[in-house]
Amino acid sequence: MATATATRGGRPAVYPDRPAGAGRRRRALTWILLVVGILVVWEGLKFLGGTPWRAPGSLPGPANSILWNPPFRWPFVNDLNLPHVWNIALAFFDPWQRGADRNVAQLLFDAALYTWKEAALGFLLGTVIGLALATVFVHSRIAERALVPYVVASQTVPIIAIAPLITYAFGGSTLAVVVIATYLTFFPVTIAMIVGLRSFDPRALELTRSYAASRWDVYRKLRLPASLPYLFTALKIAATASIVGAIIGESPGGIADGLGRVILTYNQYYITGPEKLWAAIIASGLLGVGFYLVVRAVEVTVLRGRPGAAEG
Amino acid sequence: MTADDAAPPTSPVVRIAGVDKVFARGDQAVTKALEGIDLEIQSGEFVSLIGPSGCGKSTLLRIVGDLISPSTGTVTVNGKSAERARRDRDYGMVFQAPVLFDWRTVEDNVKLPLEILGQDAATRTARAREMLELVELGDFMKHHPYQLSGGMQQRVAIARALAFQPSILLMDEPFGALDEMTRERMNSEVLRIWEQTATTILFVTHSIPEAVFLSSRVVVMSPRPGRITTVVDIDLPRPRNEDSRESRRYFELVTTVREALRRGGGTADDGATIDPASVDRTMAEGAVG
Numbered sequence: 001m002a003t004a005t006a007t008r009g010g011r012p013a014v015y016p017d018r019p020a021g022a023g024r025r026r027r028a029l030t031w032i033l034l035v036v037g038i039l040v041v042w043e044g045l046k047f048l049g050g051t052p053w054r055a056p057g058s059l060p061g062p063a064n065s066i067l068w069n070p071p072f073r074w075p076f077v078n079d080l081n082l083p084h085v086w087n088i089a090l091a092f093f094d095p096w097q098r099g100a101d102r103n104v105a106q107l108l109f110d111a112a113l114y115t116w117k118e119a120a121l122g123f124l125l126g127t128v129i130g131l132a133l134a135t136v137f138v139h140s141r142i143a144e145r146a147l148v149p150y151v152v153a154s155q156t157v158p159i160i161a162i163a164p165l166i167t168y169a170f171g172g173s174t175l176a177v178v179v180i181a182t183y184l185t186f187f188p189v190t191i192a193m194i195v196g197l198r199s200f201d202p203r204a205l206e207l208t209r210s211y212a213a214s215r216w217d218v219y220r221k222l223r224l225p226a227s228l229p230y231l232f233t234a235l236k237i238a239a240t241a242s243i244v245g246a247i248i249g250e251s252p253g254g255i256a257d258g259l260g261r262v263i264l265t266y267n268q269y270y271i272t273g274p275e276k277l278w279a280a281i282i283a284s285g286l287l288g289v290g291f292y293l294v295v296r297a298v299e300v301t302v303l304r305g306r307p308g309a310a311e312g
Numbered sequence: 313m314t315a316d317d318a319a320p321p322t323s324p325v326v327r328i329a330g331v332d333k334v335f336a337r338g339d340q341a342v343t344k345a346l347e348g349i350d351l352e353i354q355s356g357e358f359v360s361l362i363g364p365s366g367c368g369k370s371t372l373l374r375i376v377g378d379l380i381s382p383s384t385g386t387v388t389v390n391g392k393s394a395e396r397a398r399r400d401r402d403y404g405m406v407f408q409a410p411v412l413f414d415w416r417t418v419e420d421n422v423k424l425p426l427e428i429l430g431q432d433a434a435t436r437t438a439r440a441r442e443m444l445e446l447v448e449l450g451d452f453m454k455h456h457p458y459q460l461s462g463g464m465q466q467r468v469a470i471a472r473a474l475a476f477q478p479s480i481l482l483m484d485e486p487f488g489a490l491d492e493m494t495r496e497r498m499n500s501e502v503l504r505i506w507e508q509t510a511t512t513i514l515f516v517t518h519s520i521p522e523a524v525f526l527s528s529r530v531v532v533m534s535p536r537p538g539r540i541t542t543v544v545d546i547d548l549p550r551p552r553n554e555d556s557r558e559s560r561r562y563f564e565l566v567t568t569v570r571e572a573l574r575r576g577g578g579t580a581d582d583g584a585t586i587d588p589a590s591v592d593r594t595m596a597e598g599a600v601g
Contacts, residue, residue, distance in 0.1 A: 211424075222413070
């Protein structure tokens with residue numbers, strides 16, 4: 001029977017799933033090794049050319065408090081430019097400013113949540129706009145030829161130049177931040193979906209034609225489902241871009257509650273506490289990675305069952 | 313010879329009259345794909361189009377199915393224009409590739425035309441199950457297409473084509489990509505389905521044994537420009553089974569078709585499978601419905 005190449009219990013024989021745990025374990029291991037590697041290089045450079053290491057709590061001064069005196073002096077790895085990783089880790093538990101009740105970690109958590117809300121709103125708007133534009137473009141060559149250059153041009157203007165304009169236009173409100181996040185996210189969605197909405201098997205058009213399917217039917221039964229892998233690739237880019245957009249958008253305005261302001265503040269106090277700025281940078285990074293992983297989780301759920309769906 | 317093989321005097325399901333097809337490709341010389349095609353197909357017939365590659369048999373099938381239009385001549389299906397018939401969903405189509413949607417399960421692939429026809433969920437589910445059991449894939453409803461073999465995928469495509477009970481099934485070299493053993497099994501399968509559903513089938517192939525085994529009539533076409541050179545009535549008794557393939561009459565008919573092909577100036581079974589003239593470039597973008 002033809003069933004010989006088929007499967008038992010729903011597991012494909014042609015494209016067998018890899019053992020569920022193995023790939024994931026290897027990826028986790030790679031990730032851990034990467035982090036450890038960065039830390040080793042970081043501290044290794046400081047070991048060779050950083051500021052003399054002192055016992056915790058000791059002030060600059062008596063030479064006997066020096067634990068290790070590096071043989072070289074490289075400015076870019078001194079304690080101001082590249083604080084010790086443990087000092088950065090400890091900075092999370094310092095009061096966020098002198099005499100404050102809340103520590104840096106709490107401040108960063110709240111700020112990240114606030115920024116994420118702005119970014120997520122911009123992400124959603126950007127996705128809708130990008131999808132709408134791509135839908136128009138794949139149905140109209142004229143619109144595509146006329147407008148795609150402007151879509152591309154919009155992204156060549158540095159966001160840092162546009163952000164203040166948008167902020168003034170929206171009176172420094174949160175809306176300005178959302179608009180900036182939208183501005184950065186609609187682009188990858190548009191570009192990917194122009195390809196994605198055309199990525200279906202062209203022979204399927206003969207099939208839908210034989211059903212006398214409407215354009216709308218072709219769109220929702222064929223074009224859109226076929227485009228989903230492209231959409232999620234774009235959404236993963238858009239997720240991180242929206243965080244960047246929101247943080248940049250917060251800076252020129254008076255948004256006091258987000259990561260943008262925290263980064264500005266700690267920038268100003270860098271000389272006295274560089275670890276705090278590094279903590280804020282780490283928080284921003286984690287927020288971007290977190291948003292990315294959320295999108296990835298949705299992708300895995302939505303694309304479950306497709307061939308090659310397990311690919312990262 | 314049984315009674316249903318002698319064309320009954322009913323009005324034809326398909327009437328092709330004076331059809332020519334010319335493909336013009338920009339400044340290049342025009343290609344004359346079909347010339348003066350006249351053919352009538354009666355209700356419940358199984359008609360095969362056979363001819364060398366590039367003879368326009370797939371083009372003719374696509375003209376009948378209103379996927380492309382003839383340059384001259386008319387096609388009437390169930391007393392209507394081909395376009396009207398397509399809009400009335402009179403056609404089920406099976407192509408050489410199954411063209412199943414990867415993201416849909418086998419069951420949901422069969423439901424696709426039913427969704428487009430706006431049938432309710434309960435009807436769709438019942439109909440999909442019925443069709444998949446007809447093609448003996450009832451146990452694979454929740455599988456995804458890529459989990460099935462080529463022959464099984466093609467059976468899903470057949471189930472999908474039959475799901476909305478079209479009055480005519482158009483099959484364009486549906487088994488051309490399958491190995492010989494699978495192909496013979498699929499032939500028996502199609503015959504069984506044809507007998508059970510009483511559908512009219514127009515079948516394009518370049519395999520002589522396949523055409524003879526399946527058909528009530530084999531229409532032999534010449535190389536480009538495609539013309540109908542001979543129509544061979546296949547009076548092989550029904551029901552046909554694997555033994556039919558070993559009967560003397562079967563070999564005689566295979567020989568008859570082969571000689572008809574030779575006289576027409578071409579031989580079938582030459583391996584080439586894609587008829588470039590049959591792919592209408594305008595199909596690639598838009599122009600749906």
